Amino acid sequence: MTLIGLTTPLSVWVERKNQVSQAYKKILLIVSGSLILLVLVGSFVNLLGIIQYVIVIFMGGSVAGSMLFIKKTSSKFKTKHQEKIEQYFASILLVVVPVLLLTDYITSLHRIEAKIGFTLPVIFIIMASNKLWDDIQRLALFNTAAVSKEHSLSNYALTKREQEVALLLIKGHTYKQVAEQLFISLPTVKTHASNIYKKCGVKSKIELLSLIIC
Incomplete structure (x- = not known):
């Protein structure tokens, strides 16, 4: 979850025209590294439950922030289908991520362990669908270019x-x-x-x- 929270904004920032200052990147790296260290320490002092909540919030905020960045900026590339796909999936994730976090919180109140087993697969499926759709559209572009x-x-x-x-x-x-x-x-x-x-x-x-x- 920490790696998702780290790599998602980094990959998004590289692909957008708007530049993000190095300070934000350093802060993101420091926070991610600190969370990884907390996981290692928490496994010895029995604090993994609390740390997991912190990491879930970090991941959710990072992914949602990245999607907002996509919505408010434009891609470096001029491929229209790619921009449309990114905007579409950004909107989906902006809805899905808060819902997943809320669902995780509710299930935890009822002592239903669904955090990692439910949240991560959904996010991975959405991100993979984004890439798959983009690849299909690229193939369609090459096939229809001759017209x-x-x-x-x-x-x-x-x-x-x-x-x-x-x-x-x-x-x-x-x-x-x-x-x-x-x-x-x-x-x-x-x-x-x-x-x-x-x-x-x-x-x-x-x-x-x-x-x-x-």
């Missing part, structure tokens, strides 16, 4: 060769595969790719794909 790619590429003043390279990149080909298919050298492919990204105002194949099909 309008040629028309879209004509809007960016690409040369005929650059369009050929761009079409292959959009289909998911690597630079080496593009070079082999067009019978040109790898450095030439990289030069064409650099020109394509510059003309289209993007920095990667994913951003190019998103730009062309959106």
Whole structure:
């Protein structure tokens, strides 16, 4: 639970445009390390019950805070489906996490041991579903890119060769595969790719794909 509370905000901060100060990261690391030490100490002094409550609150607050950060900021990436998925699952977790914590509290009052066995699997399932949905959407993007790619590429003043390279990149080909298919050298492919990204105002194949099909 402590590791979830630590890694969730760290991974979210890296992916967002808004920068988080190093002070917040240091505080998060210090708190997480302190909680891990408390677990080790608590196992010897019989305080694990109290420490577990503290860790559950830390995890819940960390995950909820990370989801709020997603809701109020934008992603570094221009992939629209990814941003939509993140916003959707952030809303789900903002509802689910408080409900889980409240449920854990109520069950503890009735001496029903459901904390770890109930809360963690639900959070893991939601986070895994987020990743799975994102992967499926990425595959769908690659499969549907061919529908309008040629028309879209004509809007960016690409040369005929650059369009050929761009079409292959959009289909998911690597630079080496593009070079082999067009019978040109790898450095030439990289030069064409650099020109394509510059003309289209993007920095990667994913951003190019998103730009062309959106």
